[in-house]
Amino acid sequence: xxxRTPLTMVSALAMLAATAATADTLTIATVNNGDMVRMQGLTxxxxxxxxxxxxxxxxxENVLRQRVTTDITxxxxxxxxxxxxxxxxxxxxxxxxxVPLDDLSAEYDVDxxxxxxxxxxxxxxxxxxxxxxxxxxxxxxxxxxxxAAGLEMPDAPTWEFVADAARKMTDKDGEVYGIxxxxxxxxxxxxxxxxxxxxxxxxRWFDEDWKPQFDTEEWATTLNFYIDxxxxxxxxxxxxxxxxxxxxxxxxGKCGMWIDxxxxxxxxxxxDDSTVADKVGFALxxxxxxxxxxxxxxxxxxxxxxxxxxxxxxxxxxxxxTSKEYIELVAENEGWANVPPGxxxxxxxxxxxxxxxxxxxxxxxxLSADPTAPTVKPVPYVGVQFAAIPxxxxxxTEVGQEFSAALAGQQTAEEALxxxxxxxxxxxxxxxx
Amino acid sequence: xxxxxxxxxxxxxxxxxxxxxxGWMLVPLVMTLWFSFRNYLPLRGGDLGWAGFDNYVRFINxxxxxxxxxxxxxxxxxxxxxxxxxxxxxxxxxxQPMWGQGIVRILVIAPFFVMPTVSALVWKNMFMDPxxxxxxxxxxxxxxxxVEWLSQASLTSIIIIVSWQWLPFATLILLTAVQSLxxxxxxxxxxxxxxxxxxxxxxxxxxxxxxxxxxxxxQTIFLLSIFAEIFVTTGGSFGTRTLTYLIFQRVLESQNIGxxxxxxxxxxxxxxxxxxxxMRIVGKNLDA
Amino acid sequence: MARNVTTQRKIIxxxxxxxxxxxxxxxxxxxxxxxxxxxATAIADPPVFLFFDxxxxxxxxxxxxxxxxxxxxxxxxxxxxxxxxxLIVAIPAxxxxxxxxxxxxxxxxxxxxxxxxLPAVGVLYPIxxxxxxxxxxxxxxxxxxxxxxxxxxxxxxxxxTYFREIPGEILEAARMDGASxxxxxxYVLTPMAVPGIASTLLLNFILAWNEAFWxxxxxxxxxxxxxxxxxxxxxxxxxxxxxxxxxxxxxxAPILILGWFSQKQLVRGLTFGAVK
Numbered sequence: 001x002x003x004r005t006p007l008t009m010v011s012a013l014a015m016l017a018a019t020a021a022t023a024d025t026l027t028i029a030t031v032n033n034g035d036m037v038r039m040q041g042l043t044x045x046x047x048x049x050x051x052x053x054x055x056x057x058x059x060x061e062n063v064l065r066q067r068v069t070t071d072i073t074x075x076x077x078x079x080x081x082x083x084x085x086x087x088x089x090x091x092x093x094x095x096x097x098x099v100p101l102d103d104l105s106a107e108y109d110v111d112x113x114x115x116x117x118x119x120x121x122x123x124x125x126x127x128x129x130x131x132x133x134x135x136x137x138x139x140x141x142x143x144x145x146x147x148a149a150g151l152e153m154p155d156a157p158t159w160e161f162v163a164d165a166a167r168k169m170t171d172k173d174g175e176v177y178g179i180x181x182x183x184x185x186x187x188x189x190x191x192x193x194x195x196x197x198x199x200x201x202x203x204r205w206f207d208e209d210w211k212p213q214f215d216t217e218e219w220a221t222t223l224n225f226y227i228d229x230x231x232x233x234x235x236x237x238x239x240x241x242x243x244x245x246x247x248x249x250x251x252x253g254k255c256g257m258w259i260d261x262x263x264x265x266x267x268x269x270x271x272d273d274s275t276v277a278d279k280v281g282f283a284l285x286x287x288x289x290x291x292x293x294x295x296x297x298x299x300x301x302x303x304x305x306x307x308x309x310x311x312x313x314x315x316x317x318x319x320x321x322t323s324k325e326y327i328e329l330v331a332e333n334e335g336w337a338n339v340p341p342g343x344x345x346x347x348x349x350x351x352x353x354x355x356x357x358x359x360x361x362x363x364x365x366x367l368s369a370d371p372t373a374p375t376v377k378p379v380p381y382v383g384v385q386f387a388a389i390p391x392x393x394x395x396x397t398e399v400g401q402e403f404s405a406a407l408a409g410q411q412t413a414e415e416a417l418x419x420x421x422x423x424x425x426x427x428x429x430x431x432x433x
Numbered sequence: 434x435x436x437x438x439x440x441x442x443x444x445x446x447x448x449x450x451x452x453x454x455x456g457w458m459l460v461p462l463v464m465t466l467w468f469s470f471r472n473y474l475p476l477r478g479g480d481l482g483w484a485g486f487d488n489y490v491r492f493i494n495x496x497x498x499x500x501x502x503x504x505x506x507x508x509x510x511x512x513x514x515x516x517x518x519x520x521x522x523x524x525x526x527x528x529q530p531m532w533g534q535g536i537v538r539i540l541v542i543a544p545f546f547v548m549p550t551v552s553a554l555v556w557k558n559m560f561m562d563p564x565x566x567x568x569x570x571x572x573x574x575x576x577x578x579x580v581e582w583l584s585q586a587s588l589t590s591i592i593i594i595v596s597w598q599w600l601p602f603a604t605l606i607l608l609t610a611v612q613s614l615x616x617x618x619x620x621x622x623x624x625x626x627x628x629x630x631x632x633x634x635x636x637x638x639x640x641x642x643x644x645x646x647x648x649x650x651x652q653t654i655f656l657l658s659i660f661a662e663i664f665v666t667t668g669g670s671f672g673t674r675t676l677t678y679l680i681f682q683r684v685l686e687s688q689n690i691g692x693x694x695x696x697x698x699x700x701x702x703x704x705x706x707x708x709x710x711x712m713r714i715v716g717k718n719l720d721a
Numbered sequence: 722m723a724r725n726v727t728t729q730r731k732i733i734x735x736x737x738x739x740x741x742x743x744x745x746x747x748x749x750x751x752x753x754x755x756x757x758x759x760x761a762t763a764i765a766d767p768p769v770f771l772f773f774d775x776x777x778x779x780x781x782x783x784x785x786x787x788x789x790x791x792x793x794x795x796x797x798x799x800x801x802x803x804x805x806x807x808l809i810v811a812i813p814a815x816x817x818x819x820x821x822x823x824x825x826x827x828x829x830x831x832x833x834x835x836x837x838x839l840p841a842v843g844v845l846y847p848i849x850x851x852x853x854x855x856x857x858x859x860x861x862x863x864x865x866x867x868x869x870x871x872x873x874x875x876x877x878x879x880x881x882t883y884f885r886e887i888p889g890e891i892l893e894a895a896r897m898d899g900a901s902x903x904x905x906x907x908y909v910l911t912p913m914a915v916p917g918i919a920s921t922l923l924l925n926f927i928l929a930w931n932e933a934f935w936x937x938x939x940x941x942x943x944x945x946x947x948x949x950x951x952x953x954x955x956x957x958x959x960x961x962x963x964x965x966x967x968x969x970x971x972x973x974a975p976i977l978i979l980g981w982f983s984q985k986q987l988v989r990g991l992t993f994g995a996v997k
Contacts, residue, residue: 027859027942032953037786055942058787058953062668063937066685070845070938073475073688076853078941091476175564185670237563237581240667248961249564252764273760390476394687398497401670408584408671422496427687430491431474443817450814450877451829457870458836464847523741531735539981540742543749546980548931550951551969555752558962565764565962567751574767600745651875654837661933665955681842690846697843704838712831 024313025053029068030083031061031300034267035133035340038330039321045329046320052313061188072097072305079305080314084129085188086120086299086371087386087393093128099304099311101127101318108319112344117299120371129303130322133263134342136365137196137295139283140250140268141257142276145169145176149256156293159200159225159286162257166233169256178233180255181226184242185404187396192296192385193259194403195396198222200287200294204375205387210433214399214421223403223413230407239408251275259285261298262365265358266337282361284368290376296385297369299343342366391431395424462701469694476688488695497679502703504588505675509656511592512599516652517645519596520603525637527604528611538608545601553665556594557583561666587671594662599655603648610644611637650711657704676700749973756780756966763962779967787950789971796946797975798861799936800929803868804876804922810869811876812918818877819884830881833874841934852939859941867939868929876925883917923983930976947972 030036036058043054057079059067068082072092084092092098104110110118110127117131139157146153149168154161166178182193195205203218213219230238233256235249243260247267250258251274258264271277285295302321304314320326324346330339336352341362347353348363374384381387386396399420406416472484492498527538544552560566561582569579582590614637622632658677667673669682680700684693743750755763757775765773783789818826848867849858857863895909933948940949954961954968 029941032955040786057942057945057949059949060952060955062664063952063955067938069685069688070849073479074846074849074853076849076858078858095476095478185668235564236579237584239584239671240563240581244961248764252565254564390474390688394682394689397668397682397686401668401674404584404670405672408581410584410671419496426491426495430689430692431477439821440823443821443823446813446817447829449810450833450873453810453870454833454836454873457873458839460851461844461847462839464850465844468846526734526738526741529734529738530731531738532731533735533739535984537738537742539984540746542980542984543746543977546927546931546976547749547973548933548948548951550933550948550955551752551972552748554951554955554965555748555969558965559751559755560748565766567768570766570768597745597748650834654834657838658840660842677840677842680840684842684845694843694846697840700840700843701838704840705835708831708835708838 023051023053024310025055026080026310026313026317027055027057027078028081028083028302028317029057029059029064029079031064032058033061033263033300035263036083036300038334038338039132039326039340042326042329042333046317049320050313050316052310052316054317062186075305075307077305077307077309080308080310081302081304081317083132083300084303085301086117086297087383087388089121089129089301089303090123090382090388091390092303093123093126097306098128099306099308099315101130101304101315104130104315104319108323109346112324112346114343114345114366116297116366116369116371117343120297121299121301129301130318131299131301131343132322133340134297134299134366135261135263136297136342136362136369137193137260137285138262138265138361138365139257139259139285140265141165141281141283142169142253142255142279143281144279145256146281153281153283156284157286159288159294162259162286163225163229163233166229166257170233175254176256177235177249177254178256179229180235180241180246180249180258181230181238182242182246182260183230183234183238183404183407184240184245185397185400186242187386187393187400189242189400190404190407191396191400192298194222194226194400196285196296196385197226197294199292199375199384200285200290201225202288202290202292202376204377204379206379206381206428208378208380210380210428212421212424212428214417214424219417220413223406223417227407227413231409239404259294262358262362263341265362266341266356269337269357280357282358284361284365292374292376293368295365295369297366297371298385391427395427398423398427465694465697468690469698471691473690473694474688475690484691488691489698492683492692492695492699497674498699500672501674501676501679504672505657505677505703507588508592508595508659508675509653511588512595512656513649513652515592515596516599516603517607517648519600520607520648521638521641521645523600523604524607524611527608541604542601544597545599547598549598549659549661550665552598553594553662556590556597557666561590583667584671587667587673591662591666591673594666595656595659598662599652602652606644606648607641610641614640653707653711657707676703749977752966753970754966755963756970758963758966760961760963763966779963780971782964783954783967783971787953789950792945792947792950793975795861795944796930796948799864799868799944799946800926802861802865803872803929804925806865806869807873807876807925808880808918808922811873811880812914815877815880815884818881819887830878833877837871837874845938848935849939858939859944861944864936864939864944864946867935868932871932871935872925872928875928876921879921879924880914880917883914883921886917887913923979927976927980 040056040058047053068079068084071078113131114134117134118127121127121129121131139162141153146165149165151165151168170176170178182190184190198219201218201222203216203222204213207213235241235254246255246258246260247264249255250268253276265282268274268280269277285293287293302318304311304318308314322343324344327339327347331352337356339347341347348359353359369384371383381389386392402416402419405411406413469488470484472481473479474481523541527534560568563569563579563581568582572579580586619632619636622636660677660681663669663673663675663678669678677700680693680696683689683696756779758773759776759778762769762773818830852858852863891909895905936946936948937952951968951972954965
């Protein structure tokens with residue numbers, strides 16, 4: 001009797017612990033992009049392997065960002081895993097808000113993650129979020145329209161060529177527009193594109209003393225070039241087009257060229273959604289011969305907020321969703337063209353994946369982006385299409401609104417730049433730079 | 434008529450509502466006031482100390498402040514004007530004898546049931562999109578170039594969307610008021626040879642004044658804080674940044690709680706100015 | 722109203738009213754129609770109105786992707802709960818304001834309405850912090866309380882205007898008969914106030930159902946209502962008009978049906994006693 005009681009207690013405790021370990025429910029906040037929706041559909045595989053249940057909170061990107069930022073800054077603890085990007089991760093990681101991912105299992109093979117992605121998601125060498133997919137930007141173009149215009153797209157074109165081709169491909173009566181570019185205001189929308197593009201034109205956000213640079217010649221050239229090109233060869237309403245709007249225009253065959261995220265390649269070549277699936281070619285984002293290309297680097301990654309009750313289970317999920325096995329699982333279900341790209345080196349060594357038409361161009365684009373030296377002139381910040389400082393998102397969204405208004409013809413490029421310069425200087429002063 | 438007893442009972446009955454609302458108003462307000470004097474930047478480590486009136490000065494000196502106030506007033510004013518003018522006309526029409534009155538009424542009030550987010554999404558994508566929107570098709574059908582609604586006519590577009598949502602509300606209130614019009618008085622005036630316009634000006638409009646006041650009051654309260662319609666359609670670009678939206682940008686996009694809180698206090702002040710103004714009119718009209 | 726109207730005038734009225742009614746209703750109709758199209762048909766040029774291959778595909782996709790039932794249940798619970806809770810608090814308050822008015826009554830009423838003018842975004846952080854402190858984040862209870870507080874001023878005001886229409890003589894008669902305050906409230910007033918309470922209930926249910934700021938920002942998975950459901954469809958990649966329409970239809974259908982069935986009540990509810 002005296003012997004049995006502690007034993008039963010121990011076994012009961014063990015059983016309790018076991019049920020606790022298997023019955024966790026994870027709340028995961030994610031963005032409603034195609035790859036994440038696919039991941040949601042495959043949750044059953046994770047539950048079967050680990051026993052943990054998953055509750056999804058799928059939100060549109062802007063709503064998601066606002067939601068998770070509120071939660072992490074107040075330590076609200078509403079989520080066990082958050083889908084965040086390359087901009088948030090280093091800032092949050094530095095503040096100690098994320099669980100460091102430094103004890104991932106050996107099978108996970110963390111060294112397989114593309115160095116550019118790993119670097120962008122780490123602080124001082126410690127990984128804080130695991131990349132679910134990574135992207136750069138590149139040109140997607142209509143091979144048939146290019147041919148009809150009598151031109152041939154080089155693998156690494158210049159902006160001069162792209163602008164010329166765009167004007168030649170445009171047929172406004174036939175609703176074909178030579179080039180579709182982002183115009184919708186937002187630091188992750190038009191400013192991602194414009195900041196990256198300005199790098200190719202030799203511009204930069206700040207000089208080494210954090211002084212805003214919108215009053216420079218380079219920015220004026222960039223913005224005027226962009227606005228002129230869009231007015232002559234862009235679709236109507238370009239100032240409200242973001243990634244999604246341009247994607248659907250391209251899928252409908254209304255764009256000759258589109259410079260945007262490399263992940264879009266699998267959508268525009270998917271015959272189920274795209275009317276031009278078999279007529280798409282790819283090229284590196286253009287340059288102007290100054291040594292930098294206008295292609296960005298981004299990753300959507302899974303991070304675990306510090307202080308969550310389900311840290312162990314959350315880590316299991318992060319490993320599952322960003323593993324090599326997950327990629328194979330998607331390939332099995334949806335085909336190789338639809339696996340989440342840009343995160344792992346091994347994917348690009350896979351014979352099956354090499355068959356995918358855009359695989360090589362995606363890898364080349366990712367490899368040619370350099371967040372630590374993004375511009376022609378030196379800068380104090382890290383990031384190609386953003387500057388990894390907490391103030392950037394707010395400032396860039398307001399700057400983006402000025403540029404968007406300039407594209408819509410409500411003010412000149414010069415007026416927009418003057419306002420951008422003033423509001424950036426003001427915000428930087430408020431932040432104590 | 435009221436005894437001392439019933440008076441204290443009345444106070445007791447009012448207490449829960451008053452206390453709850455007082456709490457709901459005071460607790461966040463006090464916290465907002467506190468934050469507005471702090472240098473509170475969550476992404477830079479949280480509360481960085483006393484800021485004095487810096488946030489207030491910075492918020493009001495920002496180039497976006499006054500435009501945002503005028504945008505707010507234009508949207509509120511525009512929507513009020515549209516919903517009241519069309520509401521009165523619609524109410525007069527719906528009051529006339531006709532076939533299928535019940536069904537028409539249902540059709541007219543339906544927009545009121547639609548969530549603001551949904552109506553903004555539907556209008557933005559399916560009507561105002563310059564390539565695939567129905568308006569674009571309609572314009573092209575008549576040989577005109579499609580309008581880029583949300584960029585070139587951004588404020589108008591938002592006023593259209595919001596008016597569509599609130600027109601049913603205005604129409605319903607005005608309709609009930611019209612229905613209670615004294616038919617005999619109207620007939621008498623008709624016999625006296627009053628022209629329709631005169632009848633409208635001298636009999637109908639004065640009769641509706643109280644209903645109109647109520648529409649103005651209730652709608653203003655809701656319109657001052659419209660958010661979803663702007664968030665979904667323009668994101669505050671093209672001159673559609675209202676004061677509420679500007680505060681949203683400071684608090685959530687720039688993550689500057691102190692600055693945003695100062696903006697919140699300004700918004701409360703603005704709302705109260707409008708409120709006092711409204712209450713003056715309403716107070717007079719409600720006593721009847 | 723016994724006005725003699727010619728058939729001709731009635732025809733004109735009918736036509737005008739129907740044309741305008743259909744115009745106002747058209748965006749909703751178009752959304753419902755689009756939800757039965759394929760994505761390709763949804764953006765067809767020229768647009769197709771009725772003659773297309775009707776499909777339920779979009780509803781299937783939406784159903785597979787989200788747990789519609791739970792969102793719906795949360796919406797019903799939050800909107801219903803907050804309205805009922807609001808009525809419980811508001812009925813006594815409105816009663817006493819209407820029947821035992823004092824010099825302050827009007828000021829209190831107007832003050833209550835003015836609390837609605839605080840911009841929600843400005844107080845997001847304070848409220849969020851309070852919610853964390855009391856463990857109310859992502860709970861149906863927390864949201865119910867917030868929505869109750871938001872709509873309380875409107876509820877009080879509506880009820881007040883109704884109660885004021887109840888003739889005071891009836892009350893006096895009841896008092897003469899020696900009715901206590903309690904029985905006065907229970908047996909005399911409540912039955913007379915039922916239509917007013919019903920329409921107040923309806924209007925506030927709709928307002929709570931459509932509230933999209935707090936319901937989005939204070940929930941995650943467990944308590945998320947239909948407004949959050951919509952937020953996951955607002956701009957997915959690629960062609961999305963048909964799926965968006967299906968999701969929108971699913972989000973507004975319950976309230977639309979409820980509204981239609983209770984149209985008469987609502988018409989009364991929206992008068993705010995503006996009319997004697």
